[in-house]
Amino acid sequence: MIKTDVVIIGAGPTGLFCAHQLGIIGLKCEIVDNLDKIGGQCIELYPDKPIYDIPAVPECTGEELTNNLIKQIKPFNFNFHLNDRVQELRQENKSWTVKTTNGKEFNTPNVVIAGGVGSFEPRKFPTKSAEKFDGKTVLYSIKDKSIFKDKSVVIFGGGDSALDWAIELSSTSKVSLIHRRDEFRGAPASVQKIKELSDNNKINLFTKYSIKDVKGNGSLEEVEIKSEEGESKTLKADYVLGFFGLIMQLGPIAEWGLNLDKKTIPVNTENFETNKKGIFAIGDICNYPGKLKLILSGFHEGALAARGCFKYARPNEKYRFEFTTASNTIKDRLGVK
Amino acid sequence: MAKIKYIEHNGKEHIVEVQNGLTVMEGAVQNDIPGIDADCGGSMSCATCHVYVKEDWYDKLSKKEMGEDDMLDQAYEPNSSSRLSCQIMVSDDLDGLSVYMPEKQV
Numbered sequence: 223m224i225k226t227d228v229v230i231i232g233a234g235p236t237g238l239f240c241a242h243q244l245g246i247i248g249l250k251c252e253i254v255d256n257l258d259k260i261g262g263q264c265i266e267l268y269p270d271k272p273i274y275d276i277p278a279v280p281e282c283t284g285e286e287l288t289n290n291l292i293k294q295i296k297p298f299n300f301n302f303h304l305n306d307r308v309q310e311l312r313q314e315n316k317s318w319t320v321k322t323t324n325g326k327e328f329n330t331p332n333v334v335i336a337g338g339v340g341s342f343e344p345r346k347f348p349t350k351s352a353e354k355f356d357g358k359t360v361l362y363s364i365k366d367k368s369i370f371k372d373k374s375v376v377i378f379g380g381g382d383s384a385l386d387w388a389i390e391l392s393s394t395s396k397v398s399l400i401h402r403r404d405e406f407r408g409a410p411a412s413v414q415k416i417k418e419l420s421d422n423n424k425i426n427l428f429t430k431y432s433i434k435d436v437k438g439n440g441s442l443e444e445v446e447i448k449s450e451e452g453e454s455k456t457l458k459a460d461y462v463l464g465f466f467g468l469i470m471q472l473g474p475i476a477e478w479g480l481n482l483d484k485k486t487i488p489v490n491t492e493n494f495e496t497n498k499k500g501i502f503a504i505g506d507i508c509n510y511p512g513k514l515k516l517i518l519s520g521f522h523e524g525a526l527a528a529r530g531c532f533k534y535a536r537p538n539e540k541y542r543f544e545f546t547t548a549s550n551t552i553k554d555r556l557g558v559k
Numbered sequence: 560m561a562k563i564k565y566i567e568h569n570g571k572e573h574i575v576e577v578q579n580g581l582t583v584m585e586g587a588v589q590n591d592i593p594g595i596d597a598d599c600g601g602s603m604s605c606a607t608c609h610v611y612v613k614e615d616w617y618d619k620l621s622k623k624e625m626g627e628d629d630m631l632d633q634a635y636e637p638n639s640s641s642r643l644s645c646q647i648m649v650s651d652d653l654d655g656l657s658v659y660m661p662e663k664q665v
Binding site: 485 | 633
């Protein structure tokens with residue numbers, strides 16, 4: 223059990239800046255994120271896209287913004303728990319027990335939800351029949367590539383993940399690659415390589431096809447694909463891999479008894495607390511009259527939520543407002559003279 | 560201003576007037592029309608505002624810009640009449656446009 227002042231759910235820009243504000247006012251926090259890296263949508267959706275509306279930063283990419291935020295909170299040495307997701311929130315007396323999918327437990331008076339539009343999860347096949355093989359022979363990510371040796375592997379998708387795995391597995395497995403159109407969005411060098419492999423019959427390439435059905439009695443046997451004109455083909459398959467990118471799912475957040483409005487959480491604009499005491503929501507996931515889904519709004523929300531956390535984390539102390547330019551206490555916390 | 564018809568997968572129709580300069584996605588979201596999620600808010604990063612546009616209208620829309628097809632690869636059951644509704648800008652020319660929603664967005 224990890225005891226802390228605040229658990230932040232989501233390591234996007236809003237969560238990171240909220241952590242900074244907590245550090246400035248002398249509180250500790252632990253940050254949990256479902257992705258394997260820090261940065262949220264900035265890093266997962268648009269690491270290379272320039273952003274033009276961060277105050278005092280005329281232009282920066284999602285990755286640069288993330289790196290600067292990480293640098294800004296470095297003095298506080300907060301822990302990140304990546305590749306993990308908060309599953310359960312339970313109230314105990316005046317604090318919350320927070321449990322993650324990987325079995326970590328936190329005890330904290332405050333939880334700040336900075337979860338964007340939810341956690342990123344792989345987009346799955348639309349076919350119902352794929353569900354019963356999900357996680358066994360129908361996969362959306364690869365942990366151990368040795369299981370594919372000498373097997374028939376049917377890969378769907380047109381991006382880098384699909385192409386890279388098709389290339390990688392083509393030397394040891396019988397690979398078919400299926401994509402819904404002629405053009406691939408993967409790196410040009412990979413697209414070139416795929417075409418070479420296909421010309422040399424090292425992989426079977428089917429473009430303008432999509433999945434129709436997966437079949438098998440107990441274990442997966444074959445996959446049926448269809449063209450837009452309705453023509454079908456059946457391919458032998460021991461494994462089917464789908465790489466259709468990530469979607470955002472609200473996930474377990476919906477089960478914590480919070481008021482929800484569509485996929486957002488209503489908050490007050492004084493400290494961004496939800497209908498539950500000690501649970502705050504900031505950034506894209508929160509909702510209030512006039513809400514703008516801008517990173518700069520998330521920064522403001524995080525600063526106020528951090529002050530909101532103070533009264534539960536330090537019930538016997540009075541919060542005192544200080545400027546970073548003038549306060550020696552803050553300078554000590556930042557490790558500057 | 561254009562009258563746009565949003566047709567849910569179950570056939571239910573919603574006809575609304577959408578201001579010029581808004582996108583077809585915004586027209587749906589602002590009028591609480593179900594079936595278009597638009598998780599990313601229109602930055603072409605999520606493919607949850609996917610619609611089908613029948614041939615007669617498809618060719619009248621401005622062409623897909625770079626990246627839209629890449630995003631559509633990740634949509635639910637895309638085909639050759641698929642568009643991202645956040646990339647269709649409303650103008651008087653689109654008066655009478657019908658868009659069909661997929662069974663679901665995710």
